Amino acid sequence: MRASRFLFATLRETPNDAEVISHQLMLRAGMIRKLASGLYTWLPMGVRVLNKVEAIVREEMDRAGSLQVLMPVTQPASLWEESGRYVQYGPELLRFKDRHTNDFVLGPTHEEVITDMARTELKSYKQLPANFYQVQTKFRDEIRPRFGVMRSREFIMKDAYSFHVDQESLQETYDVMYDAYCKIFTRLGLNFRPVQADTGSIGGSGSHEFHVLASSGEDDIAFSTDSDYAANVEMAEAVLVGERAAPAKALEIVETPNQKTIEDVSAFLKSEPAQSVKALLVQGVAEEGKAAPVIALFLRGDHELNEIKAEKHPLIAAPLTFATEEQLAEHGLTAGFCGPQGLVEKGIAVIVDRAASILSDFVAGANEADKHAVGVNWERDAQFTEVYDLRNVVEGDPSPDGKGTLQIKRGIEVGHIFQLGQKYSEALGCKVLGKDGKPLVVTMGCYGIGVTRVVASAIEQNFDEKGIIWPAAIAPFEVAIVPMNAHKSPRTLEAAEALYAELQAAGYDVILDDRDERPGVKFSDLEITGIPHRVVIGEKGLDAGTFEYKGRRDAESVNISKEELLAKIAK
């Protein structure tokens, strides 16, 4: 590509409304432009990256045996009524009527459509397992679209769906997809982690998210220093280490006037938050015809409640809801000063986090305003109903697989594989004839990659103050050639043209910056757009037989021979 025939739509200023770095840099590098809230036009610089990402995704999906299909963006509402999601999905599902006033939706996902296709095309167990994917535009009517293409309304997904006679077959394809995803994100040049994920309300029995690690990520990922273990923090098990020491102190009630937070109380008592417990009073599951009971959760003062874990406890109501003031008053509990002493005796279930359960001589509320108990000990002073994993893991916790300790980093979810089970096949009646001649409901898996989101996440992970730094595999151009004073010096232009032809013939994606612009403008454009290799061709270098080379991450350029240049680029 000749730069004079390309659209460099770079911006010097950072647009005001772009909060995250990828959004800022995609605008500044001229990759995207906003059309309306959550809707972006991809300019030529952006499309080149998008095409490369899509090509890698398609190659690996093909290689993994998934068959490409293409389903419509517009979907009849009737299918969503069959699955029950027409109502469930909420306002992110864009609903509309066609000219005949039939109801349709703009597809945010395609489970219904693919299951409808499968129920007519798949007839026998002999056709299974089957795995279909597409790369298609999706629409999700976000209430507040933001972060550019990271959370836009229209976006491109690679979504795949597999069909099986049983769970064992699903697991096999799931594992194949897991490997394919690892290959895809590796080839894309991203630092990523596959992490165990919660299966959430969608149901199903197994799920991994693929996260690109970046400080701007919305999710916390816990992973082991010494093994492949990785999980979304909401899922990571907090393993118990150590055991409870015998009581050494007597229980004592102390005045803690106006000390409400754990930090305040600890400072006031010259203790550590980790040597105290904090109470969370929540709604329990109500027995039929009765009011919901209050459940008391106790965690170590320095730990955080993990709501998803708590909601999984059979006594605790989901979604997690705090007890009302009336409920507290009814049981004589004092908000901010609640301790475990005497609660079980009052008929309140006490669920203690594992780490809190091995404390001795700890600090707790005294169940009286402005008073705390010190030297509290479980069993001697306070009873509990059950010990349970209630908290978020923290850095330094042991890895649940017994290898190393946990680190926590922020991640951007770019892929998700999911064992759907029979949720959709049951709702839509997707059955095949089994080996025994009887119809069986198929078991399904689904596998998504946010193609447009991958582009943004690659930037979140690879940038500096000058702009984007592309992984070579998805750079809009791999090499930029800049002839100096090209409009005055036929020599530099000739040499640039020769190198351009040679590198193109060798299969590189090259841009020749033949624009009538100052070198500073060109260098700045090439830096912000993140081209991995820059070669400047000047009179001096031609005399010396060298090229001025600068890798995008290099601080300074170097003058090197053609052989060295080719070696740099080939890396």
Next chain:
Amino acid sequence: MRASRFLFATLRETPNDAEVISHQLMLRAGMIRKLASGLYTWLPMGVRVLNKVEAIVREEMDRAGSLQVLMPVTQPASLWEESGRYVQYGPELLRFKDRHTNDFVLGPTHEEVITDMARTELKSYKQLPANFYQVQTKFRDEIRPRFGVMRSREFIMKDAYSFHVDQESLQETYDVMYDAYCKIFTRLGLNFRPVQADTGSIGGSGSHEFHVLASSGEDDIAFSTDSDYAANVEMAEAVLVGERAAPAKALEIVETPNQKTIEDVSAFLKSEPAQSVKALLVQGVAEEGKAAPVIALFLRGDHELNEIKAEKHPLIAAPLTFATEEQLAEHGLTAGFCGPQGLVEKGIAVIVDRAASILSDFVAGANEADKHAVGVNWERDAQFTEVYDLRNVVEGDPSPDGKGTLQIKRGIEVGHIFQLGQKYSEALGCKVLGKDGKPLVVTMGCYGIGVTRVVASAIEQNFDEKGIIWPAAIAPFEVAIVPMNAHKSPRTLEAAEALYAELQAAGYDVILDDRDERPGVKFSDLEITGIPHRVVIGEKGLDAGTFEYKGRRDAESVNISKEELLAKIAK
């Protein structure tokens, strides 16, 4: 690809609701499935063809210097209000509201969006000419979607838009696009014609349609036997040949009771329709404050009025509207028996088609019920206001470029290139700074290819009673290998695997039919899906060192050596 891992969704029966052959065969070959009226899911067999078409289109657009972009499917209504099309477009434009009740449309085309992009990104004449294309899903809410993907509601277009400082630059890019389109349709293996087209209500000054010739086409295309001349019949000029002979007969009024049609009158008078004129009485353009005048058009009895040509005449009102009975009565005209005699004298403008204007001694209505005039001659018996090209060309007419005569065939429009002029740039204020430092409104062109439609039109042009016959460039697979009794004979399977590996390594797109199915089922599947080359590997052939080869268009298979086989495939 191994057939055992592919989805052969072939159907034995022709679905009832499929009218045209491409729709029938796309369903029967398992390429598409209907999701809802005008909405189709592309199955793996269809996507393979679609991808090949798209790849060729993209390669040639890239080569022609067009830059790929990607614009959203959903577009803000405000842009369509700016262009005036939000109201103009009618009910085919699907309008909807998002969750914030903002108005949007599902894009049937992207002139507004690209012009909006251009008005911010293009600032100087130095950036022009610029040419952008995308391959994107479009939506047109057809009142009666039909013919499968030929006239569906959701479809894929390659649409391109170019921007220029003047008409001359537009013409240059237009010519480049014309050539690119010829390359694309040639590479796709289609028998096509670029034809001059009417610019219609969209305005603009130059337009070509690209038609795939097929008997099921919706348009009539006239093209020369001896040159490249081709035009939509609605546009083709009817050239005058010959001149008027001197009158030989006297005018005579004859009784023609109840003879109303040209055919009836001619048979009754033992004359030819070509020796008579027929009248069409239409509304003229009204002068301000006056009623519309009646205009009389005369054509040869065997010719057809071309309404588009007529509407271009300055005296004739557009859209073409016939005169009312009141108007006829007012001028004493008798429907069915109207002749040119005395009309000009009555103040009625008489416009005569070129071919009718050189008749002598012809038959015409006598302006009295049940009577005709024979031996009528222009100027002696009847005056005319003007001679004009009013008729559709017919086969055998001379080509307007003076080379050869016209043939007429039916065509399917698969591409359209169009000089938009300043329609959108003016409406949306798309200006750049000119060489003189003053802002100038850019001049635009647009260039579309119906990617999904190309697939259907290729079938309309290439099929037989057994199914589709793909041009090699877009076949889902180029070669099929069928081992006989593969499940019993390891020899045939081994030989098939070896050939499969060899052909794949040579770059062919091969399917190995390793399914546990009878040969008849396989052959039928391979025929209906249109695979160009079939190689059967059996025990006998292995003994003799030959392969059983059959080209998709061949009546019989032949036993040939490997060398001959490779030569056949390489063709």
